[in-house]
Amino acid sequence: DVKVTQSSRYLVKRTGEKVFLECVQDMDHENMFWYRQDPGLGLRLIYFSYDVKMKEKGDIPEGYSVSREKKERFSLILESASTNQTSMYLCASRSGTSGLLSSYNEQFFGPGTRLTVL
Amino acid sequence: AQSVAQPEDQVNVAEGNPLTVKCTYSVSGNPYLFWYVQYPNRGLQFLLKYITGDNLVKGSYGFEAEFNKSQTSFHLKKPSALVSDSALYFCAVEEYGNKLVFGAGTILRVKS
Numbered sequence: 599d600v601k602v603t604q605s606s607r608y609l610v611k612r613t614g615e616k617v618f619l620e621c622v623q624d625m626d627h628e629n630m631f632w633y634r635q636d637p638g639l640g641l642r643l644i645y646f647s648y649d650v651k652m653k654e655k656g657d658i659p660e661g662y663s664v665s666r667e668k669k670e671r672f673s674l675i676l677e678s679a680s681t682n683q684t685s686m687y688l689c690a691s692r693s694g695t696s697g698l699l700s701s702y703n704e705q706f707f708g709p710g711t712r713l714t715v716l
Numbered sequence: 717a718q719s720v721a722q723p724e725d726q727v728n729v730a731e732g733n734p735l736t737v738k739c740t741y742s743v744s745g746n747p748y749l750f751w752y753v754q755y756p757n758r759g760l761q762f763l764l765k766y767i768t769g770d771n772l773v774k775g776s777y778g779f780e781a782e783f784n785k786s787q788t789s790f791h792l793k794k795p796s797a798l799v800s801d802s803a804l805y806f807c808a809v810e811e812y813g814n815k816l817v818f819g820a821g822t823i824l825r826v827k828s
Contacts, residue, residue, distance in 0.1 A: 602759070638725075640806060640818040641760075656815065688759060702748055702767045705816065707759035 602708035610714045617676040621689030630672035635686040679715045687711045722819035737792040739807030749790040754804040797826045
């Protein structure tokens with residue numbers, strides 16, 4: 599059974615802290631994604647990666663960075679957490695080569711991390 | 717730019733009745749269309765997709781969706797709703813070589 603796991607289900611951090619969200623997939627997928635989910639806004643893409651050490655900005659990259667040192671792991675970093683980054687964060691992976699040129703394949707999602715920044 | 721609209725924030729239906737969750741999209745080229753479902757406190761699960769071919773697509777849990785190019789719609793349907801179908805449903809669209817764009821989501825409530 600395919601699996602995407604995220605390091606924490608719930609996280610509470612203080613303003614200004616550096617926050618690491620970890621995502622691991624066991625499907626040997628080339629492509630990995632980070633989204634944030636907010637009520638009424640659906641899912642918005644933060645960053646994605648189509649290969650180890652490769653990353654591309656999504657629609658809302660400001661205040662975030664990512665790291666992909668190994669194929670199975672994709673980390674989202676909040677350099678200095680702010681209250682407006684309180685949200686649900688979802689990681690996903692998808693098979694296919696050449697990054698975005700695998701559009702016909704569905705994405706597999708992790709359970710999400712609900713982050714609260716106080 | 718790609719966009720997706722789910723015009724209903726919430727859909728209420730009685731158990732056993734047919735259900736429809738609406739989705740319209742806008743792309744400049746040929747769309748790849750997806751439906752995902754999110755049960756409480758869980759991540760998104762893939763339901764079905766339209767890439768090409770037959771306009772009626774069948775997916776998991778008895779759901780189906782019809783691609784209508786002239787109306788730029790991809791409505792999700794099920795002939796007989798179950799209470800366990802209650803969840804948050806997302807429509808998403810992607811153009812070849814572009815990013816997946818999600819709608820805002822529709823809450824489906826099925827009452828017994």
